[in-house]
Amino acid sequence: MIDGFIALYIFMLAAFTGYEVISRVPVILHTPLMSGSNFVHGIVLVGAMVAMGRAQTPLEIGIAFVGVALAAGNAVGGYVVTERMLEMFKSSKPAPKAKH
């Protein structure tokens, strides 16, 4: 059980962390970063799993099933597309006469 005020502290510190981590990112990485943070909120999967583990009635199980499937899609899809995009970014070091 996370105490109410501890939870608030976590919330505040995490909010500043997110702001600081992103604030100096070059434009070139905006897409991978958005898609990367899209992947990170895929952690909702563990919550959906816990909710499904406790679900009792068929209705609850049904909703939780959809939730787990959607969350897994978020996590896996987010990872795959982010990784694919980041793999493509490369420097012009090997290419001659590139800069100026």
Added chain:
Amino acid sequence: MPIGAQSLIQASYFVAAGLFIFGLKRMSSPVTARGGIVWAGVGMLVATLITFLWPEMHNYVLMTVAIAIGGIAAWISGKRVAMTDMPQMIALYNGMGGGAAGAIAAVELFAGEAHGLAQLTLGVVGGVIGAVSFAGSLIAFGKLQGLIKRSFRFRGQNYVNLLILVITVLVGGIIVLHRGENMAAHVTMLFVLALVLGFTMTLPIGGADMPVVISLYNALTGLAVAFEGFVLDNAAMIIAGTVVGSAGTLLTQLMAKAMNRSLANVLFSGFGDTSGAPASGPAGTMKAIEAADVAVMLGFSQKVIIVPGYGMAVAQAQHKVWELAQALIARGVAVKFAIHPVAGRMPGHMNVLLAEAGVPYDLIYDADEINSEFETADVALIIGANDVVNPAARTDKSSPIYGMPILNADKAKNVIVIKRGQGTGFSGVENALFYLDHTRMLYGDGQAKVAELVQAVKQL
């Protein structure tokens, strides 16, 4: 045993939260970005596997089936999607996360698991935000995929949306204050309203505003995940969701700022794809040019700046554009790429496409970095960009895009515009750049025209 399992689970969430932040930090530089996503992925994998050890859980088989269905479908679609279609896939995956947060809220509310006023309130709010993000992202996906072609707009639309929001808040309030009474009916009503709100909010927003919308729903899903984390006492969800929520908010602000508009203006004014005709066009005529002449002009230049826009993505021309740039570089021409922050349909869309084609990122420049260089460029080559190079944004106070920071392509000695035909950009605004004396229009399909240019430059 249960205590041991609990500690192991909490430890794995702690590690996952740390790896997420570390991974995002690594993603802030092109050199380390690849490693960043891998670290975050390791954190996710560990947290997911350890969660199976949660004590006294049921439905393991169904749970595994659900993970397999969602995971495999996303894996296949994510591997197959073309880089040009990336914005809609990210919108879709993001919507899935919002839907999952909504589903958690629904299960907890139906089961009456959320105790205490604070938990119940956060559960309801997180559920509503998740459902709105889910429905809104689906609409964004439909629009970007071309499934929804029109923007649905009518008078008083904002008031209707406001009304739906107010009723949603009231129903949420009833659930929190009168818990237990008619819970099932109220919870059902809450989610139906939230889904409708997500649909009606997003339907009027046009394609060119999608960078802001996708980024906003990403932030909202993060927030919804964080709130459900409070309900489930899950610190990893709180931290990851909040980090994404604040990072996404910052990115959304950057996008809105790049269009010189407030977030409210993007969401509620429906400027993105109005077809309303402008009162008067710029003076002058558009002057056409042939590919062979453009090739000569480019081939004997000292410095060429290429400005790609959404049209390059539509024409899938990014590979040919890089071929052209290479042919010019081989002749000793200095070639640079200039990218406007909101070019395309998601933040950084053009960077991804150019990277796919193999353009090294140190040839690619932001608006701030390159705007002073246009004056020294012999040719500015515009491929499928429109509003982001419209000088009316600097000078014409009556223009809807007045004040938007643009790329100063008009300052180059010559301007070549590759464009499918005459017509306005997504804002519906005539582009004064096309009518300038030193501008020439090369009409045709982007990919085909650039291919012609490559051939002609090589034959010089």
